[in-house]
Amino acid sequence: MAMSTQQPANIAPLKEAPPAPARILIVEDDGDIARMLVDLVKGNGFEAASVANGIEMDRILARHGFDLILLDGMLPGEDGFSICRRLRSSGKTPILMLTALREDIDRILGLELGADDYVTKPFNSRELMARIRNILRRASDHDGPPAVLEPMTFSGWRIDPRSRELFDAEGAQVSMTTAEFDLLWAFCCHPNKVLTREQLLAMTHAGSAGPIERSIDAHISRVRQKIEPNLKDPTFIKTVRLGGYLFASKVERLP
Structure with a gap:
């Protein structure tokens, strides 16, 4: 005898619970x-x-x-x-x-x-x-679920987009805000290339209502404080007059 696949009338189908409000x-x-x-x-x-x-x-x-x-x-x-x-x-x-x-x-x-x-x-x-x-x-x-992205290394530093962690040359983790990590990751994905503030905003804020353009300078200042050996003469993130910023380092992907 064929079995019915219809649900009993008194049993409602299960529904996924809506996400809790922030x-x-x-x-x-x-x-x-x-x-x-x-x-x-x-x-x-x-x-x-x-x-x-x-x-x-x-x-x-x-x-x-x-x-x-x-x-x-x-x-x-x-x-x-x-x-x-x-x-x-x-x-x-x-x-x-x-x-x-x-x-x-x-x-x-x-x-x-x-x-x-x-x-x-x-x-x-x-x-x-x-x-x-x-x-x-x-x-x-x-x-959410991490994208299939590979960690990168530059001058002994290691940045991992899956765990969103940054480690210095001695293996110590360096705390970063979401915006700071996004900026550094954008630089690592485009090494030795001048990126304008508009490009950096698009890469880190997806063009939505984010901080004003000048906030890029503030976040870059924070990133520099965490990775630059000499803040008075940055070796990684260089300011390009009338252009934007350039990440002056060799970046390699890790397996």
């Missing part, structure tokens, strides 16, 4: 702004929690994990820039800084300390959400 921690001491940010983030389909200072932030991070930290630069006690430096030295959670500072040197300070992006106050809500989505999308891409 969790965003807002570190903002202004109560009105914090509430507005929580409402904005939740209204766009994410989960959100807010704290007013670094001490409260440490307490909640000890109990819960977050996919992104929205960090105000001007906080009472430990300021946001100090918190950014501390967070980056101990973890890889993406950081988006909010700052009221207007000077370029101040606005990119957070990037130099390891933030993934920043928005200045007062900010446009749509722009802020676009930057949040961009950071989360890039982080999600890196968490």
